[in-house]
Amino acid sequence: MRIDDAISFFRLSCGRWHSQRSSHHLLHRRAEAGGSLIVVEELKRDDPRLITIAQLHQQDPAALVGGCWVRWSGSMAWDKAGETHEGESVFGLIPTDERGRAGLLLRDRGYAETAPVAGNFAMDERDNLLLTTSYETMNSLERFSFAGPNVRLRTSTVEGLSNTASFCVESRLLEDPSDTAAASAQQLQPAPKASAALSVLGW
Numbered sequence: 001m002r003i004d005d006a007i008s009f010f011r012l013s014c015g016r017w018h019s020q021r022s023s024h025h026l027l028h029r030r031a032e033a034g035g036s037l038i039v040v041e042e043l044k045r046d047d048p049r050l051i052t053i054a055q056l057h058q059q060d061p062a063a064l065v066g067g068c069w070v071r072w073s074g075s076m077a078w079d080k081a082g083e084t085h086e087g088e089s090v091f092g093l094i095p096t097d098e099r100g101r102a103g104l105l106l107r108d109r110g111y112a113e114t115a116p117v118a119g120n121f122a123m124d125e126r127d128n129l130l131l132t133t134s135y136e137t138m139n140s141l142e143r144f145s146f147a148g149p150n151v152r153l154r155t156s157t158v159e160g161l162s163n164t165a166s167f168c169v170e171s172r173l174l175e176d177p178s179d180t181a182a183a184s185a186q187q188l189q190p191a192p193k194a195s196a197a198l199s200v201l202g203w
Contacts, residue, residue: 001146003127005100007065007093009144013152014040014068016173021074026163036074038170043067043090050092057106057118059094067092067106093121105131137161150174 003009017038024031043050045064054061071088087109095103101123108116119133119140131142138160145153150172157165 001127001149003123003146006095006103006121006123006129007100009123009127009129010040010066010068010091010093011042012146012149013144014042016040016175017152017170018173019072019074019154019168019170021166021168023164023166026165034074036072039071041069043069043092049090053090053092053106053108053116054094056108056116057104059104059106059118063094065093065095065100105133107133135160 003012017040019036019038021034021036022031023034043066045066047067049069050064050067051061053067054064068091069088070091073086090108092106093103094106095101097103103121105119105121107119117133117135119131122130122132124130126145128143128145131140131144133140138158140156140158142154142156147153152170152172154168154170155166156168
């Protein structure tokens with residue numbers, strides 16, 4: 001499945017996902033399993049939330065190509081009674097190359113910290129999306145890839161005060177049985193057009 005640029009990758013990720021996660025805490029030499037529901041919605045480049053986040057990071061809003069709004073709710077094996085993992089975040093993309101495959105990723109909250117943060121995105125030769133973010137006390141690297149239109153893989157590492165490595169398998173939750181047949185048919189196409197992916201699968 002060919003993905004031309006980063007904004008196309010984000011659009012293919014729109015929808016509702018069930019994520020199964022395995023986190024390895026290197027300091028404690030222990031692994032922890034968990035799961036979550038993730039909802040991703042596309043934001044157009046002129047969305048007020050994206051304009052605000054660009055201004056927050058002192059970037060020109062006109063350079064935005066779009067972004068997304070992500071919400072999640074999950075749990076991990078080590079959670080204490082009543083503890084939950086819920087939140088939401090806004091992402092904005094500003095390419096720095098002509099192909100739109102590398103640039104700045106603006107967030108209103110980070111992966112490892114809750115403060116606003118700007119990272120970098122880049123796509124490799126296999127159309128995987130790489131996100132790198134540097135914080136005051138740690139660095140994170142995330143890699144996203146599609147195993148098919150309805151299965152996304154994610155690995156992440158955090159180095160610093162908390163050293164962890166995680167692997168996630170994320171499965172798209174299809175709303176209608178007919179969508180399953182349509183998605184299966186699309187999966188047989190060697191290089192689907194972006195319009196077909198959007199009409200069948202959402203973001």
